Amino acid sequence: MSLQEDPVQREIHQDWANREYIEVITSSIKKIADFLNSFDMSCRSRLATLNEKLTALERRIEYIEARVTKGETLT
């Protein structure tokens, strides 16, 4: 009996080991996916902040350019 069980047991043990291995891999995949999503979101928020700053700077520069070049164009 034990002999018959052994290969089955070994097979089952092996199967459990494989499944654990697969589980580790899939949980790592999920962590990678979570990391990618959070990285995407944080990057987008930082880029949006950058965009706001850039836009504000551009508007200020436009204003300053208008102030500075006004005198020149008049002459």
Added chain:
Amino acid sequence: MPLVKRNIEPRHLCRGALPEGITSELECVTNSTLAAIIRQLSSLSKHAEDIFGELFNEANNFYIRANSLQDRIDRLAVKVTQLDSTVEEVSLQDINMKKAFKSSTIQDQQVVSKNSIPNPVADIYNQSDKPPPLNILTPYRDDKKDGLKFYTDPSYFFDLWKEKMLQDTEDKRKEKRRQKEQKRIDGTTREVKKVRKARNRRQEWNMMAYDKELRPDNRLSQNVYHGASSEGSLSPDTRSHASDVTDYSYPATPNHSLHQQPVMSSYGTGDGPQYMGVNQGLEHEYRPSATTVRHATLNRPQQPPPPPPQASDGPHSSVPLVPADYGMLPTQLVDYYNPTGPPPTPLPPMIPSAQTAFVSPLQLPVPPSHSGLVTGSIYAAAAAPSPPPSSGLVVTASPPPGPPPPPPGPPAVGSSLTSSPMHAFTVPEAKRHESTQPPISDARSDLLAAIRMGIQLKKVQEQREQEAKREPVGNDVATILSRRIAVEYSDSDDDSEFDENDWSD
């Protein structure tokens, strides 16, 4: 349930059917699961590459913008160091009369539409089932509508909203027109008052164009006038002086306007009589300066009602003033002719400001383009070169009204005038003779025609507005909304401004 943007493809690892005839089933399942894991990793890497690509594109755009900004900053830094406040030639009038600064604000529109769909969502969309091909029935329809639109129309809600907005703007405008018509029907006195208020506004703006110290005050005297007349040339060197003089001449009309605001009253009160002599001589110097044209037009104004309302602005006031002006001009012309010898006709003691409005010498023998400018030519004829304040004629420095200051006329005339007052009379008088007699009668008819044209033009403008609204709107949410809001919230102001815009131009 939210729409998932990126799906990793083999969703279930172990659910595939096992092939038959395999002894070690558990190992088979393990192997297929591992194979599915590998496929999942590949789709994950594809999605990751897509994510980083989008982020990279955005960051790249920002990099480009930041670089261009850096270049602009560098150039600005160089420019600023080159700036020298002592050298700057900006005249104070120009500051306020130039076009106001408007920054170019880009508004995001149609953010969630078919054009801005991200790639993974587009892939999912392409994998989905297509709607039934009702488009093939479109050529057979009678009403020429797209067949598929009856089944599914992505732009349905936007079109609905656009129609509603446009309809609302039209309704508001019609209401305003009705209100305007009612006001006009009510009485003409109101119109007069409104017109005066508008002119006062312009005067205010002109007054505010100068700094407080530079605003015209009571210090001008005859000496300035004589000095100005003797200068002779209209070169830019004299322009500063002329500009000062014109500053003084500006408030002449405000003196007489009844609706002056307290700000202007301080400047206007004592200036009138003093400017009579000064303004006459200085006006011819003044006219060529195009910058002062607008200011001058505002000076004309505003006489109290008993003499017919004398609109200061050329085109603006041309209509109501012209008939009065014509009446005034012959008398004024006669006065000008006095020194040279034509028999003076007894002038009724007109209110000085009223006359000055007319006299505002546009000594432009060349009639300007507008019909309103015809009055300008008449004014030019009436513009006496420096007549001594005889018969109480007051020449307010009123620069040529409105749009195109006729350049060649005034310099020649002005120079001649400045050289010697008496000699100057001959030249402009001759011109006046020519210009006054024919244009007087023609100008009146032209003015009437212009009035009628104006009314007709308004109707056409309404039609054009309606057409313009419908045609090029496109899908621009911002413009639609801005128009709607402008029509809604600018009720009272738009009336007078709209009227002003009609006349002035």
